[in-house]
Structure formats: structure tokens, C-alpha cells
Amino acid sequence: MRCITFIAFVAFLLSVLLNSSEEAVVASIEKSCTAMHTFQKTFDALKSKVTDLQNQMDLLKSDLDTSIEQTCGPLGSVGIANTHLFQLTFCNFENNEDANCAFAMNNFIISSDGTDHTFGSKLGHDYYNYYNDRTSTMTSVIFQPADHYCIRFYFALYAATSTGQISVSLQVGENPGYPFHSIPSSNLPVGKWILAEASPDQEYLQHPFKIIIENTISTYVYVDDIMIYNAPCSTDGIRSPVCPFGGVIRRKGAQTSCYTFHPEPLKYTDAILACKEVWPDASLVQIETEEEQGFIANQINNTQAMTYAADFGIWIGGNDVNTEYSFVWIGSSAPVPFNYTKWHQGQPNNMNGDQDCVMLQYKTANGDYEWGDVGCEEKHSFICEMTYDTSQAPSHQYPNTVIG
Known part of the structure; x- marks a missing residue:
């Protein structure tokens, strides 16, 4: 009788242990499943972000390939038309x-x-x-x-x-x-x-x-x-500029302007020097009429990389470094006072007393870009302009030139 009771007791203990182990296993599985479901949601969100980023990278790569092909000829080759044969x-x-x-x-x-x-x-x-x-x-x-x-x-x-x-x-x-x-x-x-x-x-x-x-x-x-x-x-490109492939030409009478668009962010003065690497008399763009303002805005909106860059502002050639609130275009032989402006409401404001340089800063509902003043040490994308008189191009453009 005692033997049967002992056996029953042991069976009872085994049942309790098995049930406890089974509950523990079930709890463990439920915890693991919850973690995996959570990770699955995180993975799906991350995958969506990566897909969006890949789409943006594809657009930028397409712009880059187009720029290379326009500037350097077919991909993988050097375009002769844009290669200056001088140093x-x-x-x-x-x-x-x-x-x-x-x-x-x-x-x-x-x-x-x-x-x-x-x-x-x-x-x-x-x-x-x-x-x-x-x-x-x-x-x-x-x-x-x-x-x-x-x-x-x-x-x-x-x-x-x-x-x-x-x-x-x-x-x-x-x-x-x-x-x-x-x-x-x-x-x-x-x-x-x-x-x-x-x-x-x-x-x-x-x-x-x-x-x-x-x-x-x-x-x-x-x-x-x-x-x-x-x-x-x-030689072409010395006395008169050669607009590089990828640049955009705008003509007004005898005057021709070539614009080049640069998404890489630089400080204001470094941007001007980068323009002068395109041609020594080039500089940041001077926007002097409503027609030119619209032309520039349209070119930005037609270029994916510059549209992205415009979200952070794009340098143009104006500043009031010499005299506060007396804005001029610089980068040529002498400063040129503003005779046209496209300031955003409340601009310029010289916030903190340290905003002297002008950029396209505020995108409007109709796709225009109004101006604002910011610190010249900030880094932004930029637009260069080369302007020359085509009637003078065979000789020289600058009126005070001593040729020997």
C-alpha cells in the first residue's frame, strides 16, 4: 500500500514539473514571438526608408551620369569639345x-x-x-x-x-x-x-x-x-569664355551669359573662387532682372540635384560686406549696386549682426526662390555666371585692356 502511495506521489511530482516546464516553454515562445514581431515591424520600416533612399540615390546617379555625359562625352570617354588644350x-x-x-x-x-x-x-x-x-x-x-x-x-x-x-x-x-x-x-x-x-x-x-x-x-x-x-x-576660353557642356546659356542682345550649377556646399568666398576655376572672370550669379530671376528658378527646378540643394539655400553674388545694408554684386572689377531684388518678407534682417551674404533661400508656391541674408561662413550650393559681349569676343571684352 505504501508502495502504491509513493508511486502516486512521484507521478504527481512529475506531473507538476512537466506542467511547470511546459508553461515556461510556452511563456518563452510567446516572448520570442513578440520580439520577432517587433523586429519585423522595425525591419519593414527600415526597408521602406532604404527603398526611399535608394530611389533618391538613383535620381542623383541619373543626374550625375547626365552631367558626365554632357561634360565629358559618352560615359567612360573624354569629350574633346570640353577639353581645353592648355594649362x-x-x-x-x-x-x-x-x-x-x-x-x-x-x-x-x-x-x-x-x-x-x-x-x-x-x-x-x-x-x-x-x-x-x-x-x-x-x-x-x-x-x-x-x-x-x-x-x-x-x-x-x-x-x-x-x-x-x-x-x-x-x-x-x-x-x-x-x-x-x-x-x-x-x-x-x-x-x-x-x-x-x-x-x-x-x-x-x-x-x-x-x-x-x-x-x-x-x-x-x-x-x-x-x-x-x-x-x-x-585661344577660345582665354579672352572669351567657353561655356562648358552642362552649363546653360542665356542671350540678351549682344550679351551672353553662361550659368553653371554646383550642388556641393562651400563658403561664400570659396564658392566665388570655385567659379573662377571655370573661367577667371566668372563669379557667383548676379540676378539683375525679373526675367533672369525666373530663368534661374526654372533651371533649378529642372535639375534634381539643385532642387534638393535649394532646400538648404543657394549662394548668389550679392553682399553688404563693405557697407551695412548697401547690397552690391561682387566678383568682377567693381561692385555693382542692386537695381533689382527679390527679398522674402522680413529679409534682409542681419540676424545677430552677422548676415552679410545673399542666397536663394525661400521657395514659393509657384516655384520661385526668394532671397535672404545669411552668414558668409555658412556652406551652401551655388550658381556661377560668365557674362561676355559676343560682339567683342573675337578680340577682348574688357574695355581697359593693354595688349602687347
Whole structure:
């Protein structure tokens, strides 16, 4: 009898243990299933986000492929039509870590008093002769032989004088040759940037050489934006710009403008310098009429990458750096006062006293982009503009040019 009772007791214990184990297993399975369902929802949400991102990446890739094909020819090849057959050394003196660019200075000193040619404002730098009664020179690094060279630079006189000249010579070996291009100071305009252009004799160009720009004019002389090409000055893309494939052309009478659109975000001044890599006289776009404003807005809306960029603002060429609330277009020889504006309501407001640069900032219901002022150190996408007079393109556009 006791044996039967013991066996029953053991059976009871086993039943309890089995039931407890089964409940534990069931609870564990339910917990695992809940976790997996939760993860499934997270996975589906993540998959949806990844799909959206992939779609956006596909659109951007399509824009990139189109830009490459337009700019460089068929994918994987180099388009001859957009390949300049020359190299450019461009010294704008704006790079602080390489302020002298390719030139060593003697009696020239860097200036930042608002007279510079690169920006035409206090943002930029140039060089001037700090002794106006002594000879001052700029001597380049060594350039390699080529069939042709074109040397161009801007200079400006502080005051009228009939004494002295600016000359350009080449040095082969230890001693410079005679100047092959000289500009007498008499009858030169005062306070205006003058473009000098010089083509060395081919005899010099068969050997490595240095370029020497010498000034003996007896007033302060400013020099900026030295351009050295290993090609004739008449080459397309030197005196007159060549609008790159992917750029957009707009014509108004004899005046032609080429616009290039850049989604990569840069600071205001860096954006201007990036424009000048397209062509040294290019700069951020100057929007001067309602018609041009509409043209720019339409181009942004037709480009997926720039439409995305516009959500964060796009630099244009206006600022009031020199004089607060006196906005001008910069990036050419002299600032140009605004004669047309498209400010958003309440703009400009110079928030925190540190908003001097202008961008397309506020998208309207009809797809336009109204203007706002922001800090110049912010990084935004940008639009470059090259403007030139097609009637002057075969020779030169700039009115004050001394060609030698």
C-alpha cells in the first residue's frame, strides 16, 4: 500500500514539473514571438526608408551620369569639345597658406583694403608697391617650354602720374632679357582695373623660364589675378569664355551669359573662387532682372540635384560686406549696386549682426526662390555666371585692356 502511495506521489511530482516546464516553454515562445514581431515591424520600416533612399540615390546617379555625359562625352570617354588644350596658372592671392602663389615679391606687399580685383570688396586681397619711389618686382617660379604662352594680369593706379611703366620680361638662365611688353603710366585711368596681356617671343619659350613683372610707376600700383596660359591669347576660353557642356546659356542682345550649377556646399568666398576655376572672370550669379530671376528658378527646378540643394539655400553674388545694408554684386572689377531684388518678407534682417551674404533661400508656391541674408561662413550650393559681349569676343571684352 505504501508502495502504491509513493508511486502516486512521484507521478504527481512529475506531473507538476512537466506542467511547470511546459508553461515556461510556452511563456518563452510567446516572448520570442513578440520580439520577432517587433523586429519585423522595425525591419519593414527600415526597408521602406532604404527603398526611399535608394530611389533618391538613383535620381542623383541619373543626374550625375547626365552631367558626365554632357561634360565629358559618352560615359567612360573624354569629350574633346570640353577639353581645353592648355594649362592655366591662376594667382588670385586669396589662398592664405599660399599667399604668393607662383610669384616671389620684391617691394610688393599684400593688401586687404577693399581694392582687390578677385572679389571687388573687403573680402579679397591684392598686392601693391609699398615704396612708390622704388622699383618693385614679381618673379614667378619656373615655367616649362611650350610653343606659346599668354600672360594676363590686372593692375590699378592709385593716382595719375606720367612717370614710370609696368613691364614684362622673361628670364632664361641667370639673367632676364629685355622687356617684351611695356605699359607707360601716362594716360592710364586712375582707380580702375586695367587688364594687361602679353605674348612672349617664341625664342624665349624653347627653354625653362621665369616671368618677371616690374613696376617703376611713381604712385601706388595694385596687381591682382595673374593668369598664365601655355597657349596663344586668342585661344577660345582665354579672352572669351567657353561655356562648358552642362552649363546653360542665356542671350540678351549682344550679351551672353553662361550659368553653371554646383550642388556641393562651400563658403561664400570659396564658392566665388570655385567659379573662377571655370573661367577667371566668372563669379557667383548676379540676378539683375525679373526675367533672369525666373530663368534661374526654372533651371533649378529642372535639375534634381539643385532642387534638393535649394532646400538648404543657394549662394548668389550679392553682399553688404563693405557697407551695412548697401547690397552690391561682387566678383568682377567693381561692385555693382542692386537695381533689382527679390527679398522674402522680413529679409534682409542681419540676424545677430552677422548676415552679410545673399542666397536663394525661400521657395514659393509657384516655384520661385526668394532671397535672404545669411552668414558668409555658412556652406551652401551655388550658381556661377560668365557674362561676355559676343560682339567683342573675337578680340577682348574688357574695355581697359593693354595688349602687347
